[in-house]
Amino acid sequence: MTNTAPPKWRQFLGALTLLHVLALGGQALEARAQEPAPPDPPEAAPSEEGAALSYDVAFEGLDDKPELTALLSKTALLFTLQDRGVETLGALRRRAEGDAPRLKQALNSEGYFGATLNYRLDEPADGPPKVTIKVTPGTRYTLGEYRVINRTPEAETGILTPDLGSLGLDLGQPARGPEIAAAQNKLIRRLNEGGFPDAQVVDRKAYVDHDKKELYIDLTIESGLAARLGEARFEGLESIDEGYLRNLLAWEAGELYDVRKLDETERELMATELFSSAVLEVGSPSESEERLPVTVKVSERAKRTIGFNLRFDSIDGLGGGAYWRHRNLFGGGERFSTALDLSFDRQSWDNRLRVPYFAGSDQTGIGEFNLSHEDTNAYESYQATSFAGLETELDDYWTFRYGGSLEYEQSRDARNADEREFYIVGAPLDLSYDGTDSLLDPTSGQRLELLGTPYVATGEDTFPFLRGQVIGSTYHSFDDAGRYVAALRGRFGSVLGASATNLPTSKRFYAGGGGSVRGFEYQSIGPLDASDDPLGGLSVVELNAELRLRVTDTIGVVPFIDGGLVSEDAVPTGDNGFLWAAGLGLRYYTALGPVRLDVAVPLNGRGRDDDFAFYISIGQAF
Numbered sequence: 001m002t003n004t005a006p007p008k009w010r011q012f013l014g015a016l017t018l019l020h021v022l023a024l025g026g027q028a029l030e031a032r033a034q035e036p037a038p039p040d041p042p043e044a045a046p047s048e049e050g051a052a053l054s055y056d057v058a059f060e061g062l063d064d065k066p067e068l069t070a071l072l073s074k075t076a077l078l079f080t081l082q083d084r085g086v087e088t089l090g091a092l093r094r095r096a097e098g099d100a101p102r103l104k105q106a107l108n109s110e111g112y113f114g115a116t117l118n119y120r121l122d123e124p125a126d127g128p129p130k131v132t133i134k135v136t137p138g139t140r141y142t143l144g145e146y147r148v149i150n151r152t153p154e155a156e157t158g159i160l161t162p163d164l165g166s167l168g169l170d171l172g173q174p175a176r177g178p179e180i181a182a183a184q185n186k187l188i189r190r191l192n193e194g195g196f197p198d199a200q201v202v203d204r205k206a207y208v209d210h211d212k213k214e215l216y217i218d219l220t221i222e223s224g225l226a227a228r229l230g231e232a233r234f235e236g237l238e239s240i241d242e243g244y245l246r247n248l249l250a251w252e253a254g255e256l257y258d259v260r261k262l263d264e265t266e267r268e269l270m271a272t273e274l275f276s277s278a279v280l281e282v283g284s285p286s287e288s289e290e291r292l293p294v295t296v297k298v299s300e301r302a303k304r305t306i307g308f309n310l311r312f313d314s315i316d317g318l319g320g321g322a323y324w325r326h327r328n329l330f331g332g333g334e335r336f337s338t339a340l341d342l343s344f345d346r347q348s349w350d351n352r353l354r355v356p357y358f359a360g361s362d363q364t365g366i367g368e369f370n371l372s373h374e375d376t377n378a379y380e381s382y383q384a385t386s387f388a389g390l391e392t393e394l395d396d397y398w399t400f401r402y403g404g405s406l407e408y409e410q411s412r413d414a415r416n417a418d419e420r421e422f423y424i425v426g427a428p429l430d431l432s433y434d435g436t437d438s439l440l441d442p443t444s445g446q447r448l449e450l451l452g453t454p455y456v457a458t459g460e461d462t463f464p465f466l467r468g469q470v471i472g473s474t475y476h477s478f479d480d481a482g483r484y485v486a487a488l489r490g491r492f493g494s495v496l497g498a499s500a501t502n503l504p505t506s507k508r509f510y511a512g513g514g515g516s517v518r519g520f521e522y523q524s525i526g527p528l529d530a531s532d533d534p535l536g537g538l539s540v541v542e543l544n545a546e547l548r549l550r551v552t553d554t555i556g557v558v559p560f561i562d563g564g565l566v567s568e569d570a571v572p573t574g575d576n577g578f579l580w581a582a583g584l585g586l587r588y589y590t591a592l593g594p595v596r597l598d599v600a601v602p603l604n605g606r607g608r609d610d611d612f613a614f615y616i617s618i619g620q621a622f
């Protein structure tokens with residue numbers, strides 16, 4: 001085929017224009033996705049507002065306690081308002097004297113109950129005045145006792161005498177206020193999880209023994225009596241079947257009150273994407289019913305969504321698609337989607353129906369039907385595929401999917417010049433794990449997918465074969481904000497029971513392209529024929545590594561390296577060798593996910609491979 005593509009530099013300029021359009025679209029969508037923020041209220045100005053007298057400030061006596069220096073610097077107005085200056089030296093003294101109780105309280109929160117503070121104001125002749133705060137922390141006090149007193153003596157008492165270790169406390173530890181406050185919150189939370197919805201702290205007394213350098217805490221609570229949850233009542237439903245929503249309730253009437261089950265129910269309701277809000281309110285029992293009534297207040301959102309996507313790479317050109325989704329097709333949370341995807345090499349129409357709690361079970365019924373045409377250097381094929389099966393969530397991370405598939409393929413490929421037809425029956429099995437923190441832009445966690453399908457293909461001959469894949473990725477953030485992330489991905493696939501020549505083209509393995517090994521043409525890695533057209537193989541290995549670095553809140557850079565191998569054998573061999581590419585990516589982060597531009601260069605390319613390739617799309621590479 002004659003290549004009539006414009007020069008790479010013109011493609012690259014066009015791609016930059018497309019990236020700019022995508023970025024502007026992302027900004028517009030991001031702005032629409034967020035409520036307009038009200039203007040910041042004017043900050044309350046101190047009496048010295050508008051002053052021009054600058055000053056210096058420093059601590060003395062904290063050289064061996066950098067953590068205290070950081071805490072007190074955030075507490076003292078002398079530091080936080082230093083850039084505003086003061087009007088007079090008298091105002092500076094007042095600011096220093098006003099800081100004393102704040103600093104004392106901060107020191108107490110860290111267990112330094114015997115600390116002393118004083119300040120000194122110096123007025124050098126050749127510079128600004130300087131305030132020196134001298135801090136003598138003294139001995140750090142420890143926790144000597146932590147008692148819990150319940151004002152509801154008739155309540156069950158087992159849960160009210162917890163092991164201090166389970167609350168994050170230990171007698172003899174530094175008497176830090178944040179840890180003591182956290183223990184109080186943990187205790188109330190434990191009561192809320194153990195049947196006591198009205199538990200509250202009514203008093204907390206702290207005693208300091210300066211001789212023993214110890215702190216004693218008496219925590220007085222009112223647990224109230226244990227209660228049980230009643231029936232749920234829904235408010236705000238318009239088009240959604242109440243019976244479907246009752247499947248999402250995490251409790252049954254009569255169970256002991258547990259706030260975790262209420263929280264879980266709210267999460268499940270919002271996860272359906274059927275509601276803009278879902279709030280559970282627990283009432284008081286009536287005279288005729290001792291159980292707590294629960295009112296589920298929901299606000300339904302629009303059920304239909306239409307969307308578009310666009311992508312571009314320098315080898316395969318422009319591509320994109322459109323989709324339409326309905327999240328409540330028959331009133332029971334059924335999701336139907338239809339999507340059209342078009343590019344120069346591939347056109348497809350995909351349809352999917354998901355029916356939750358199919359046939360009264362806790363499994364989701366799945367139906368799929370797809371039509372596609374693909375014309376690449378490797379093959380030309382027409383396909384019709386269908387699948388019917390079930391999906392079950394084993395827990396919060398693992399999902400198992402199984403069922404049956406029926407496919408029709410008409411194809412001509414580099415291995416077989418004559419057109420061939422296949423009818424293919426399969427029994428796909430898919431076990432997947434997702435422990436990441438985000439679907440489109442993960443910064444931590446792992447993903448794993450195990451796929452295995454036994455097939456029987458009928459064409460000129462009838463033969464069985466087994467096709468399997470393992471795909472995994474891991475993400476590690478080097479900071480709490482997720483601005484610096486290392487991402488790794490691997491893929492291994494193999495076909496057993498058939499030769500590469502006899503196998504239908506859609507069941508062979510290929511590698512190369514934007515979703516595989518960037519820098520190489522789509523499907524081009526692996527064995528080639530005399531015309532340098534890809535033949536595909538019986539096994540594949542792919543490796544990808546990225547370092548995702550956010551430069552600003554919206555801009556990021558991503559150095560990466562990709563590698564891949566396709567073998568004629570079911571077990572990969574080094575006959576063809578790994579092909580590697582490296583590159584640099586640019587990310588523009590929007591509310592819908594990152595817009596990405598990747599430029600990749602083959603490191604050990606062959607004569608048929610381009611010097612570089614670039615790709616534009618939405619979402620991370622993996």
